[in-house]
Amino acid sequence: xxxxxxxxxxxxxxxxxxxxxxxxxxxxxxxxxxxxxxxxxxxxxxxxxxxxxxxxxxxxxxxxxxxxxxxxxxxxxxxxxxxxxxxxxxxxxxxxxxxxxxxxxxxxxxxxxxxxxxxxxxxxxxxxxxxxxxxxxxxxxxxxxxxxxxxxxxxxxxxxxxxxxxxxxxxxxxxxxxxxxxxxxxxxxxxxxxxxxxxxxxxxxxxxxxxxxxxxxxxxxxxxxxxxxxxxxxxxxxxxxxxxxxxxxxxxxxxxxxxxxxxxxxxxxxxxxxxxxxxxxxxxxxxxxxxxxxxxxxxxxxxxxxxxxxxxxxxxxxxxxxxxxxxxxxxxxxxxxxxxxxxxxxxxxxxxxxxxxxxxxxxxxxxxxxxxxxxxxxxxxxxxxxxxxxxxxxxxxxxxxxxxxxxxxxxxxxxxxxxxxxxxxxxxxxxxxxxxxxxxxxxxxxxxxxxxxxxxxxxxxxxxxxxxxxxxxxxxxxxxxxxxxxxxxxxxxxxxxxxxxxxxxxxxxxxxxxxxxxxxxxxxxxxxxxxxxxxxxxxxxxxxxxxxxxxxxxxxxxxxxxxxxxxxxxxxxxxxxxxxxxxxxxxxxxxxxxxxxxxxxxxxxxxxxxxxxxxxxxxxxxxxxxxxxxxxxxxxxxxxxxxxxxxxxxxxxxxxxxxxxxxxxxxxxxxxxxxxxxxxxxxxxxxxxxxxxxxxxxxxxxxxxxxxxxxxxxxxxxxxxxxxxxxxxxxxxxxxxxxxxxxxxxxxxxxxxxxxxxxxx
Ligand code: GLN
Ligand code: ZN
Numbered sequence: 001x002x003x004x005x006x007x008x009x010x011x012x013x014x015x016x017x018x019x020x021x022x023x024x025x026x027x028x029x030x031x032x033x034x035x036x037x038x039x040x041x042x043x044x045x046x047x048x049x050x051x052x053x054x055x056x057x058x059x060x061x062x063x064x065x066x067x068x069x070x071x072x073x074x075x076x077x078x079x080x081x082x083x084x085x086x087x088x089x090x091x092x093x094x095x096x097x098x099x100x101x102x103x104x105x106x107x108x109x110x111x112x113x114x115x116x117x118x119x120x121x122x123x124x125x126x127x128x129x130x131x132x133x134x135x136x137x138x139x140x141x142x143x144x145x146x147x148x149x150x151x152x153x154x155x156x157x158x159x160x161x162x163x164x165x166x167x168x169x170x171x172x173x174x175x176x177x178x179x180x181x182x183x184x185x186x187x188x189x190x191x192x193x194x195x196x197x198x199x200x201x202x203x204x205x206x207x208x209x210x211x212x213x214x215x216x217x218x219x220x221x222x223x224x225x226x227x228x229x230x231x232x233x234x235x236x237x238x239x240x241x242x243x244x245x246x247x248x249x250x251x252x253x254x255x256x257x258x259x260x261x262x263x264x265x266x267x268x269x270x271x272x273x274x275x276x277x278x279x280x281x282x283x284x285x286x287x288x289x290x291x292x293x294x295x296x297x298x299x300x301x302x303x304x305x306x307x308x309x310x311x312x313x314x315x316x317x318x319x320x321x322x323x324x325x326x327x328x329x330x331x332x333x334x335x336x337x338x339x340x341x342x343x344x345x346x347x348x349x350x351x352x353x354x355x356x357x358x359x360x361x362x363x364x365x366x367x368x369x370x371x372x373x374x375x376x377x378x379x380x381x382x383x384x385x386x387x388x389x390x391x392x393x394x395x396x397x398x399x400x401x402x403x404x405x406x407x408x409x410x411x412x413x414x415x416x417x418x419x420x421x422x423x424x425x426x427x428x429x430x431x432x433x434x435x436x437x438x439x440x441x442x443x444x445x446x447x448x449x450x451x452x453x454x455x456x457x458x459x460x461x462x463x464x465x466x467x468x469x470x471x472x473x474x475x476x477x478x479x480x481x482x483x484x485x486x487x488x489x490x491x492x493x494x495x496x497x498x499x500x501x502x503x504x505x506x507x508x509x510x511x512x513x514x515x516x517x518x519x520x521x522x523x524x525x526x527x528x529x530x531x532x533x534x535x536x537x538x539x540x541x542x543x544x545x546x547x548x549x550x551x552x553x554x555x556x557x558x559x560x561x562x563x564x565x566x567x568x569x570x571x572x573x574x575x576x577x578x579x580x581x582x583x584x585x586x587x588x589x590x591x592x593x594x595x596x597x598x599x600x601x602x603x604x605x606x607x608x609x610x611x612x613x614x615x616x617x618x619x620x621x622x623x624x625x626x627x628x629x630x631x632x633x634x635x636x637x638x639x640x641x642x643x644x645x646x647x648x649x650x651x652x653x654x655x656x657x658x659x660x661x662x663x664x665x666x667x668x669x670x671x672x673x674x675x676x677x678x679x680x681x682x683x684x685x686x687x688x689x690x691x692x693x694x695x696x697x698x699x700x701x702x703x704x705x706x707x708x709x710x711x712x713x714x715x716x717x718x719x720x721x722x723x724x725x726x727x728x729x730x731x732x733x734x735x736x737x738x739x740x741x742x743x744x745x746x747x748x749x750x751x752x753x754x755x756x757x758x759x760x761x
Pocket of ligand 1: 432433434485491552600602642643644727728729730
């Protein structure tokens with residue numbers, strides 16, 4: 001028998017981002033609940049059919065979410081954060097309030113899903129958290145899938161991962177203590193799914209690829225012994241790394257199947273094949289759910305043949321992880337360079353690769369010779385393509401002096417020079433870069449791209465926007481201004497488009513959070529900078545004001561993290577190539593007069609390996625790449641960096657090592673908690689903890705921001721504090737931005753005033 005093909009999860013956003021448009025119209029009141037639900041049903045049905053047509057024999061149900069799958073779990077388990085006061089059964093309106101914030105409570109905290117660029121909503125727990133079956137969506141969807149004629153496999157985020165990714169509001173509370181209360185609800189969910197006819201249920205436990213404390217591992221055993229009793233067969237899915245250290249444990253669990261990520265960690269297979277239990281299915285994740293390259297079918301077969309020999313019919317095939325992180329369909333890419341296109345596979349193509357592999361295992365490699373040959377040819381073409389390799393790039397990197405990544409003087413020396421030159425007040429105010437990307441701006445960019453708007457006209461219109469943004473900032477009384485980034489569709493795409501080595505898709509959307517999608521560039525070749533990328537805009541913006549205009553570029557690690565990166569050389573090498581290209585841009589900005597330059601690195605932490613033991617292999621090169629991009633400037637040029645949505649305390653030394661003159665970080669959603677580390681560990685340079693959450697339309701009051709800043713003053717030297725929002729303002733509307741920044745500037749002034757009045761200076 002051919003190995004069964006199943007899928008762990010399919011992107012729910014829709015090939016034309018239908019889900020995004022549907023929920024956004026609903027939020028704006030331009031659509032109805034009935035219409036929204038209709039779109040959801042259509043998308044689910046379409047995706048199930050599409051997967052079946054591509055040979056998937058068991059399709060995932062429960063991978064669909066209006067906003068986020070973790071929030072779906074909180075809703076299913078009836079544990080919306082108590083501070084909202086919603087109780088266990090929430091409405092869709094309340095669901096969106098949790099995600100997007102309301103006047104009284106703000107929003108739930110959002111953070112990155114493992115080492116991906118997907119953000120989930122963090123469950124909030126305390127000792128009194130209780131669980132009950134909340135929303136019924138999953139059960140309805142199971143019925144829908146059966147009616148659609150699919151063989152459905154409900155997917156849940158497993159109890160360990162759900163608790164692990166949550167957050168206990170108090171330090172002395174251990175969220176693992178909630179396991180006994182949580183398990184009965186999981187059991188009830190499983191029973192109901194079983195009663196509805198689900199034979200298998202997939203339990204996602206990606207937390208197992210991280211370093212879980214022993215008590216959590218004990219919890220794992222306990223959890224699955226209980227859940228196994230509920231009825232449906234359980235497929236325990238691990239992904240994003242190796243679970244080899246737990247091989248014995250996992251094989252002994254009373255689950256009916258194990259899924260392994262054999263793309264990220266093929267080396268873990270032997271530890272599982274050794275005495276693989278006769279009563280379990282082994283699901284092999286051989287096709288990369290995180291990247292867009294075509295599969296190396298020969299290598300996959302090599303791996304799978306051994307597994308097939310040993311487990312026979314009990315071998316299943318799947319993508320390495322849910323396909324959430326790759327675009328839907330390569331066939332939609334009509335403009336992509338055909339050479340590059342021939343190297344790629346998106347979600348739909350990946351499913352087809354599974355059918356080729358399955359057939360090869362059943363009927364021998366000869367049965368799929370045509371496909372194998374085509375795949376081999378495309379791999380070979382990619383290897384020898386002159387578009388991939390540029391010897392000049394390698395030469396330049398090899399010739400860089402060893403100290404090219406170090407500033408000329410220490411921070412103390414630089415700081416004096418910078419303060420002299422910039423003459424900023426205490427608690428200087430600034431923003432992170434982007435201002436509202438209105439519909440008008442987006443249409444202008446689109447019109448220009450499609451050739452409906454001439455280059456001159458486009459530039460004039462963009463400059464008009466920049467002028468408006470600069471004037472607004474002058475009126476608001478901000479101290480360090482920005483040009484607003486209207487010309488940037490996306491902070492990575494904008495730079496990638498102007499650098500050599502990148503290709504762009506038309507529809508390669510991937511969900512980032514909620515209704516927000518990004519189109520990661522495909523980084524296929526050596527990177528270099530054919531010409532300046534931001535100078536014209538910056539020069540224009542600086543000419544409009546006497547205040548310092550902050551030049552803004554995206555940093556090398558973020559460009560690396562948010563692109564689909566080549567798999568034919570180490571990531572570190574690709575990072576250095578990008579770093580040198582950004583360094584050239586930074587130096588050009590400096591020579592056109594920029595005194596403040598921000599190198600955004602929101603994805604710096606996201607690049608960390610999931611296991612701590614591997615951090616040492618990442619942090620040194622990641623920091624070096626950042627410093628390489630920054631360190632060419634003179635002492636008087638103030639280098640800022642910006643990071644968002646990250647826990648910094650555990651990588652604090654690496655952050656210090658970046659040696660940025662100023663860092664701005666996300667803190668407002670977590671009530672400045674993040675900053676505690678920066679205070680106790682004594683961050684040596686200047687810092688701007690975000691004082692308001694830009695991901696919610698809510699306008700914070702002056703008093704709230706003052707309170708946050710006072711909290712910050714208690715842990716950080718007040719004369720090293722900057723005042724800024726959490727992140728860029730591009731997703732917000734002007735009225736909110738005006739109101740929030742007005743309050744922010746007032747908050748900074750209040751502090752300046754009270755500090756000097758109390759004689760703090
Ligand atoms: N400069 C970017 C902006 O303001 C930074 C965005 C980010 O950190 N994700 O939009
Ligand atoms: Zn940010």
